[in-house]
Amino acid sequence: MDLFEQDDQFKGELGDIEPDANPEADDLSLEFADSGVSEQTEDGRAWYVVHCYSGYENKVRHNLEQRIETMGMKDKIFDVVVPTEEEIEVKEGKRRTVERRVFPGYILVNMILSEESWYVVRNTPGVTGFVGMGNNPTPLRPEEVAQIIKRMEAEAPRIKVTFKPGERVRIVDGPFNDFRGTVSEIDMERAKVRVMVNFFGRETPVELDFLQVEKA
Template sequence: MAKHWYVLHTYSGYENKVMNDLEHRVEAYGLQDAVVDVQAPGEMVTEVKKRGEKDVTSTKEVKFYPGYVLVRMELDDNTWSVVRNTPGVTGFLGVNGKPSPLRREEFNKMMRRSGGKTDAAAVKRVTTDVEVGQSIHVLSGPLADFDGIVSEVNAESGKIKVMLTIFGRETPVELTLDQISVKD
């Protein structure tokens, strides 16, 4: 029997618990050959917030598809029952109560969104190493290779406002932190 990817609906925030519980149930029922992969694509996000004089750093996992878990399996009555009765699973995505497998294109699109990663990879989204008045160089986007001066920093959104000289005039431009590098 062919193995296909199916989407499980879970309680939001319980994706990791459902993944762990499902893996243990599959092992306990000896279904490792039928249920071969369980994923909940996401990324680790590090936030840096200023609290007075100190920077407070917190890291949390953000799921790309909150409330959903992907399972690659052979669907039969036995595997359906084991998966469906896993604590935290509210059902399969499908039509009229019948699980529908993901098409290959759908699965590939979902994996591309997560960068093809199967587990949470660390991504630093917000940094505070950029300060007002610093010189920067634009690395990407339509304004690549321009130089400017930082006029505003919004660490929570990960964006800065930069004054660039375009056609001889100072122009304020909003950029993300990954689009710039700080000049020495």
């Protein structure tokens, strides 16, 4: 699955693969031999997506890290990550940088999958399941992991876009400061927005940076 075309697509794809439903099942003979062997390293490590309560990702990470420590699982579970990236938002004409979770409701766990390690992760408070088919977690592909890391390590913060075509916005910077207009086009690649502004009685298109406008 390609997780990175859009965050919404990522969540939609995960929605098609149910988290495992029964953490207390007596039969834990999971089919680990078929759990994406090609995505594992030579020692069996792989990254897995774990579903948790949205808004509690950092708490779940803390809970899991404690369990790894107290249950002696450092040789099976190596890293727990909440993917985040910096984002610039404009509110009331002021810019601020905030940390945004890339995939709300999900954490990433680097581990060697076994019945024991599965049980430790799955029964962590706040965890609702692995992403996979039934009790068979599906590891991320190496290119997916690389893309997540790239987003997390990006030097330039993303710009939060709170408007869409057809909506009214206010210009907060530049020669048209405090003018209001209607968004006609958004260019995500160039981080530009075209706004139709009434200028001397005529609708005039003005191209602006995302940070120069906010919702009216």
